[in-house]
Amino acid sequence: MPQYMLLLYGDPSNWARLSPEEMQKATEKYMAWTKKPFTKDSHRLGEDAGRVIRRAKDGQKRTTDGPYSETKEVLGGYYTIEAASYDDAVKLALEHPQLDYGGTIEVRHVWGT
Amino acid sequence: MSEPTESNVLLEHLFRRQAGRMVAYFTRLFGPAHLELAEETVQDAMLRALQTWPYQGVPENAEAWLFRVARNMAIDAIRRNRFLVGDAMLAGMARSEEGEPGDPLVEEQLRDDELRMIFMCCHPEISRDASIALSLKTASGFGVREIARAFLADEATIAQRLVRAKRQIRERGLTLEIPHGEELKQRLDSVLEVIYFVFNEGYTAHEGQDLIRQDLCAEALRLGRLVASSSIATPKAHALVALMALQAARLPARVDEAGDLVLLESQDRNRWDRELIGLGFHHLELSMAGDEVSEYHAQAGIAATHARAGDAESIDWPLILEFYDRLLAINPSPVVALNRAVALAKVRGADQALAEIENLAREPKLRDYYLLLAVRGHLLLELGCRDEAARNFNAALELPCSEPERRFLRRKLEACGEG
Numbered sequence: 061m062p063q064y065m066l067l068l069y070g071d072p073s074n075w076a077r078l079s080p081e082e083m084q085k086a087t088e089k090y091m092a093w094t095k096k097p098f099t100k101d102s103h104r105l106g107e108d109a110g111r112v113i114r115r116a117k118d119g120q121k122r123t124t125d126g127p128y129s130e131t132k133e134v135l136g137g138y139y140t141i142e143a144a145s146y147d148d149a150v151k152l153a154l155e156h157p158q159l160d161y162g163g164t165i166e167v168r169h170v171w172g173t
Numbered sequence: 174m175s176e177p178t179e180s181n182v183l184l185e186h187l188f189r190r191q192a193g194r195m196v197a198y199f200t201r202l203f204g205p206a207h208l209e210l211a212e213e214t215v216q217d218a219m220l221r222a223l224q225t226w227p228y229q230g231v232p233e234n235a236e237a238w239l240f241r242v243a244r245n246m247a248i249d250a251i252r253r254n255r256f257l258v259g260d261a262m263l264a265g266m267a268r269s270e271e272g273e274p275g276d277p278l279v280e281e282q283l284r285d286d287e288l289r290m291i292f293m294c295c296h297p298e299i300s301r302d303a304s305i306a307l308s309l310k311t312a313s314g315f316g317v318r319e320i321a322r323a324f325l326a327d328e329a330t331i332a333q334r335l336v337r338a339k340r341q342i343r344e345r346g347l348t349l350e351i352p353h354g355e356e357l358k359q360r361l362d363s364v365l366e367v368i369y370f371v372f373n374e375g376y377t378a379h380e381g382q383d384l385i386r387q388d389l390c391a392e393a394l395r396l397g398r399l400v401a402s403s404s405i406a407t408p409k410a411h412a413l414v415a416l417m418a419l420q421a422a423r424l425p426a427r428v429d430e431a432g433d434l435v436l437l438e439s440q441d442r443n444r445w446d447r448e449l450i451g452l453g454f455h456h457l458e459l460s461m462a463g464d465e466v467s468e469y470h471a472q473a474g475i476a477a478t479h480a481r482a483g484d485a486e487s488i489d490w491p492l493i494l495e496f497y498d499r500l501l502a503i504n505p506s507p508v509v510a511l512n513r514a515v516a517l518a519k520v521r522g523a524d525q526a527l528a529e530i531e532n533l534a535r536e537p538k539l540r541d542y543y544l545l546l547a548v549r550g551h552l553l554l555e556l557g558c559r560d561e562a563a564r565n566f567n568a569a570l571e572l573p574c575s576e577p578e579r580r581f582l583r584r585k586l587e588a589c590g591e592g
Contacts (some may be wrong), residue, residue, distance in 0.1 A: 075220050075223065076216065076220070079189070079315060079316020079318060079319050080188035080189040080191070080192040080215075080219055080314045081186065081188060081189045081314070081315070081319065081538055082316060083188055083219045083220065083222075083223050084186075084189070084219075085190075086190035087183065087222060087223045087226055087227060087270055087308065088182055088183060090226075090227035091222070091226060091227040091231075092414060093227070094227045094228060101230060101499075102227070102228055104224050104225065104227075117580045135419070137344075144348065157371070
């Protein structure tokens with residue numbers, strides 16, 4: 061079955077507003093999602109702004125801070141799910157708790173699957 | 174969507190319970206002036222759990238994991254803020270490596286930390302409304318939004334109270350010390366009052382679905398038991414726990430399937446919580462030591478008399494009336510007098526009780542109280558004065574009361590038209 065990547069973006073400061081009870085509920089919802097039968101893989105990414113490596117105009121490879129300086133939304137994690145079609149993958153992603161906590165999800169087909 | 178499997182569900186209220194314990198623990202290590210740092214540390218540890226548990230699984234000893242992570246974060250935070258908090262704190266942290274939750278010694282220390290925390294939150298130097306909000310936030314792990322919902326207040330108001338409470342702790346240099354002698358007695362009274370207030374707030378009739386209010390009752394009972402199981406417990410503290418347990422035992426029977434209020438007499442006694450009744454009687458017995466008869470003793474006596482009766486017919490109303498007389502002597506409030514009138518009706522008849530209520534109706538405090546009209550309507554109906562009863566129920570419906578109470582009054586109103 062084709063695989064799709066769900067790229068989870070969110071504003072980390074949203075979490076700081078949750079009470080312990082709400083945080084527990086959120087943890088349970090995310091836990092439930094990592095255990096769904098169609099979830100093949102899931103990972104969380106570090107929230108500190110990483111470093112971006114690119115070749116500068118002078119041809120040298122440079123690393124810069126970022127890429128999040130301009131935006132509050134951070135790529136916080138990704139899931140690999142199985143779905144019959146892109147539309148089905150989107151339908152599944154619509155149920156993801158990320159959307160309940162002010163985040164966004166980008167759905168991408170993994171080629172060759 | 175399928176139901177989440179068991180493994181997706183953590184121990185109920187795990188985060189909230191641990192938040193209270195951890196904040197108390199770190200406040201001891203950091204000092205009360207750094208309460209906020211303790212709260213942030215705990216918040217960060219829970220956030221880390223949220224970020225890792227779904228992907229790496231829940232650690233075997235989740236509590237110990239939270240403590241360990243919080244501890245490491247605290248050390249980082251102190252290093253970052255060294256100029257603010259001083260090296261002494263870092264040294265204190267280093268000394269605090271003392272095992273993990275679950276270890277009996279650590280558990281004892283944590284109970285002590287929690288007890289000290291609740292004593293500080295309820296310090297008479299902090300205004301009462303701020304004390305209540307602070308206790309729920311720090312000792313009980315509720316969020317601002319949850320506290321606001323429970324008290325039907327807006328979040329900004331609660332947030333302001335918390336800011337005020339923390340400022341008062343800093344400015345007045347309040348400590349986590351538990352005092353001795355006469356001061357202990359006063360401070361303990363203050364703690365018990367806050368706990369009782371929280372309990373009543375949760376217990377007051379409300380919509381059945383509003384779980385947050387039930388949580389208040391459970392939390393007040395937990396804090397009460399924390400005090401009652403400590404070395405500073407007094408008979409009065411036991412009386413408070415007894416009364417809360419015995420009243421909370423009736424909660425499951427107080428609302429029927431339709432969410433309608435069921436009066437105590439008509440409640441299905443099989444739905445009363447046996448475990449809580451057992452707990453209540455246990456503490457009632459412990460409350461009998463000494464000669465003090467507090468308001469809590471009288472209230473617990475009333476609740477125990479109800480709990481002892483096998484059915485509505487065998488309720489010992491004369492004894493209940495006696496407890497109300499005592500209660501009224503300790504706390505001569507019109508609301509207590511109104512409750513006493515209900516017992517009086519059972520013992521000496523509705524007409525005597527009505528005469529009492531006519532006196533109470535002149536109290537400014539009760540003028541706009543729906544319950545006075547509801548009780549009067551009830552007694553009038555008993556005496557067969559249907560029209561007058563209906564007038565009282567109608568007037569009660571004009572006054573502020575909760576939706577289940579409203580439905581109850583409408584049912585009574587219908588009864589006036591029957592027969």
